[in-house]
Amino acid sequence: MIRTHIEPCHVNRAEADALNRASGERYTQVAVFHWRTYRKHGHWLSQYGAEKWNDRANAEQPTLLHAHSVDAAQQGFYKACKTTRACRKAGLETRFPYRRKKFRTTIWKQTGIRREGDTLLLARARGQPSIRITLPEHLRDVLDIREVRLVYDKAKRRHFWHIVVEHGTQPKEAPGTTTVAVDLGEVHPAAVSDGHDTVVVTCRALRSQRQYAAKRLAELRQRQSTCKRGSRMWKRLQRRINRFLYQQAKRTRDMEHKVSREVVNTAVAMEAGTIAIGDVRDAAEKVKLGKKSNQKISNWSHGKVRQYITYKAAAEGIQTELVDERYTSQTCPSCGCRHKPRGRVYTCGQCGFSGHRDGVGAVNILSVQQHGEPGRICPTGSTTYRIPYNVRVLRSPLDTGQVACGQPQEAAAL
Numbered sequence: 001m002i003r004t005h006i007e008p009c010h011v012n013r014a015e016a017d018a019l020n021r022a023s024g025e026r027y028t029q030v031a032v033f034h035w036r037t038y039r040k041h042g043h044w045l046s047q048y049g050a051e052k053w054n055d056r057a058n059a060e061q062p063t064l065l066h067a068h069s070v071d072a073a074q075q076g077f078y079k080a081c082k083t084t085r086a087c088r089k090a091g092l093e094t095r096f097p098y099r100r101k102k103f104r105t106t107i108w109k110q111t112g113i114r115r116e117g118d119t120l121l122l123a124r125a126r127g128q129p130s131i132r133i134t135l136p137e138h139l140r141d142v143l144d145i146r147e148v149r150l151v152y153d154k155a156k157r158r159h160f161w162h163i164v165v166e167h168g169t170q171p172k173e174a175p176g177t178t179t180v181a182v183d184l185g186e187v188h189p190a191a192v193s194d195g196h197d198t199v200v201v202t203c204r205a206l207r208s209q210r211q212y213a214a215k216r217l218a219e220l221r222q223r224q225s226t227c228k229r230g231s232r233m234w235k236r237l238q239r240r241i242n243r244f245l246y247q248q249a250k251r252t253r254d255m256e257h258k259v260s261r262e263v264v265n266t267a268v269a270m271e272a273g274t275i276a277i278g279d280v281r282d283a284a285e286k287v288k289l290g291k292k293s294n295q296k297i298s299n300w301s302h303g304k305v306r307q308y309i310t311y312k313a314a315a316e317g318i319q320t321e322l323v324d325e326r327y328t329s330q331t332c333p334s335c336g337c338r339h340k341p342r343g344r345v346y347t348c349g350q351c352g353f354s355g356h357r358d359g360v361g362a363v364n365i366l367s368v369q370q371h372g373e374p375g376r377i378c379p380t381g382s383t384t385y386r387i388p389y390n391v392r393v394l395r396s397p398l399d400t401g402q403v404a405c406g407q408p409q410e411a412a413a414l
Contacts, residue, residue, distance in 0.1 A: 001167050001315060002146065005139060009150065009159040011131060016159045017103070019124075019150055022064050024104040026073040030054050031097060034077065047078040065106065066123040072107035106150040113145055120163075122148060133161060143168030154246040174317040176271025181366035182263060182309065183278050183328070183358050186300045187344070189259040190309075191358035194270045195366050197381035198359035201262050203388055206255040210299045213248040220244065256301060258388035260308035266386070268316055275313055276369040277306055278325030278361065321369070328364035328374050329357060336375030356383045 009016060030050045037045055045053075051074045063070065080097040087094040112123040114130070118140055122131040133148075147164040183191045190201040220241050227234040267275050280302050288294070310320045330340050334353040341347065346360045364374035371377070 001169050001171070003165060003167060005163045005165060007133070007136060007139075007161045007163060009161050011150075011159065013159070016150060016152075019064055019106045020103040020152060023069070023073040023106045024101040026054065026058075026065070026070055027076050027104050028100040028102075029057070030074045031077045031100065035098065047075060050074065050078070063125050064128060065125055066108065066112040067125075068109045068111050069106055069124075072109060073104060076104065103152065105152075108148040110144075110146060113148060115145065120145065120148070133163075139163065139165060142166065154243050155250060157243075171315055172317045174273040174319075175268050177273040178271055179274045179276055179366065179369060180267050180270050180272040181276045181278070181323070181362045181369060183325070183361035183365055184280055184302045184305060185358050185361075186296055188358050189256075189305060190263050191356070191362040192263055192266045192270070193359060193362035193366060193379060194272070195363060195377045196379060197270075198356065198362060198379055198383040199266045200356060200358055200383060200385050201259055201266070201388060202385050203255055203259050206252065206259070207296075209248065209252055209255065210296075213245075213252075214295060214299065216244065217241065252301070253304070255388070256305050257308055260305055260312055262386055262388040263309050264312040264316060264318070267313065267318055272318055275309065275318055275320045276323045276365055277309065277320055278328060278365045279322040280325060323365050323369045325361065325365055325368075328368065329361040331360075331364050331374040333360055333363045333367065333375055334378045353378075355379065359383050 033053060034045050034050055037043055051071065054074055055070075065073070077097060084094050084096050108122045114121040114123070118135045120133040120135060122133065124130060142165040144166040145163065146166055149162040149164075151160050151162050152158075153160055178194055180192055180194045183193075185191065187207065188200050188202045189206060192199045192201070220237060224234060224237040224241070227237065263275075283297060283300070283302070313320050327338060329346075330338050332339065332346075332348040332351065332353050333355075335348060335351040337348060337350040339346075339348060339350075341357050344357050345354060346357045347354045359379065363377055363379050367374050367377040
């Protein structure tokens with residue numbers, strides 16, 4: 001399995017900034033030349049043509065970067081263009097990359113990485129000494145080192161190494177052959193059901209985190225609106241906003257990873273071979289529920305949670321699939337009558353069935369997956385709540401998007 005490990009960077013700050021600045025310059029040169037050519041001649045440059053022009057234009061200029069690190073910076077623009085095409089094909093209104101970048105993450109490919117015992121040597125330009133990284137103990141037995149990135153952490157205001165490794169471990173065998181359903185929600189991140197028992201993964205801190213971020217961002221934007229754009233105070237507030245957003249994104253991602261891990265652990269305990277996830281990708285399209293409700297729906301990161309569940313489940317040998325979730329939270333699992341509930345408890349006016357609203361949604365998703373329509377499976381077991389972590393104990397959340405430095409055992413569980 002391929003995983004990314006975050007390790008502290010002991011390279012001098014000025015030297016690290018110079019490397020990322022050189023990467024940003026190469027990216028910007030390619031982007032500017034591409035759009036100028038398109039505006040003047042109407043010709044969309046190919047990636048090969050842009051790289052060839054950029055190499056020729058900088059042939060006499062000194063550089064700090066290894067040749068393949070230069071290629072990675074140049075290719076970043078066309079990778080962003082490819083992502084934009086995919087988003088437009090999916091119906092999203094996105095814009096092709098156009099901004100200049102003063103700094104950009106420097107990437108070392110496999111051809112620029114050499115290993116000597118427990119030390120990594122990252123190549124730079126001809127005549128420049130290699131950068132040496134001492135591998136921590138939990139990375140010394142990995143099968144292969146795929147990539148190394150020099151990433152600037154805006155929250156901590158320092159650089160870190162992101163080391164992409166191949167552990168060589170194979171996915172486990174599926175714990176069973178049953179199917180469990182997952183209903184993703186905005187209040188409770190997920191509800192898991194096997195048709196008998198239901199587990200509601202509750203994480204109110206995640207919702208509170210999003211609300212606080214929106215409120216604090218509005219305050220900072222309001223203060224910034226009173227300043228002249230481009231002034232020293234305006235720039236100061238913009239740097240503060242950027243750092244705040246980065247901090248909140250890391251905290252939110254940490255909670256989402258813990259929620260997804262709890263979902264997969266529950267599926268393993270239920271001996272699942274397949275996880276059916278309710279498809280809520282169009283939940284925010286053409287929604288008019290008022291300013292506050294629309295903000296909650298737009299801040300709901302169900303796509304990330306679904307992505308985290310997918311790759312964590314794959315490591316456990318469990319397959320995932322998307323299931324249409326229309327009317328699953330409104331259909332009674334006992335009699336099939338449709339009723340739109342209020343609050344977190346679903347009560348049917350026809351047969352008197354009562355249960356947790358998210359649990360009803362999960363059971364009906366399972367019914368759609370197995371029988372093609374909701375209301376064909378009635379839960380007979382219990383409903384339990386699980387909190388993925390203790391908020392009071394975890395004062396400073398780790399970024400569990402990758403294996404965190406100094407926490408190999410805990411991170412490996414992700």
